[in-house]
Amino acid sequence: MKFGIASAATCLILAAVSQEAAAAGRNCPAPGTERSTNSSTKVVLHFANSSNRAAKLYWLDYQGVRQFYKELKPGQDYKQPSYMTHPWIAVDPKGDCIDGVMKAHQPGENVMEFFGD
Numbered sequence: 001m002k003f004g005i006a007s008a009a010t011c012l013i014l015a016a017v018s019q020e021a022a023a024a025g026r027n028c029p030a031p032g033t034e035r036s037t038n039s040s041t042k043v044v045l046h047f048a049n050s051s052n053r054a055a056k057l058y059w060l061d062y063q064g065v066r067q068f069y070k071e072l073k074p075g076q077d078y079k080q081p082s083y084m085t086h087p088w089i090a091v092d093p094k095g096d097c098i099d100g101v102m103k104a105h106q107p108g109e110n111v112m113e114f115f116g117d
Contacts, residue, residue, distance in 0.1 A: 049076050
């Protein structure tokens with residue numbers, strides 16, 4: 001089978017996308033698919049780590065890039081001011097997301113308890 005330059009470039013791009021998606025970890029959104037949007041509705045996210053492993057909390061910024069905020073040990077909790085349309089993820093030491101993407105469901109305080117076990 002003969003591959004042209006365009007086909008080879010397409011294969012390289014697809015391979016890069018596949019590697020990037022795999023690097024996201026289990027239960028994590030593909031890079032850039034979840035992102036913050038502008039919001040004036042303030043919230044407080046009360047994160048509670050009810051899993052049996054440590055978790056790093058990341059805010060997904062306006063480009064969908066992870067921004068590290070805090071590490072929680074099992075049983076720890078943490079309150080974080082945020083906005084209604086801002087997604088967050090909790091990532092375990094293996095790089096997997098615990099319970100997927102978390103967003104506020106209402107103005108005011110929102111409890112974001114994650115189990116993952």
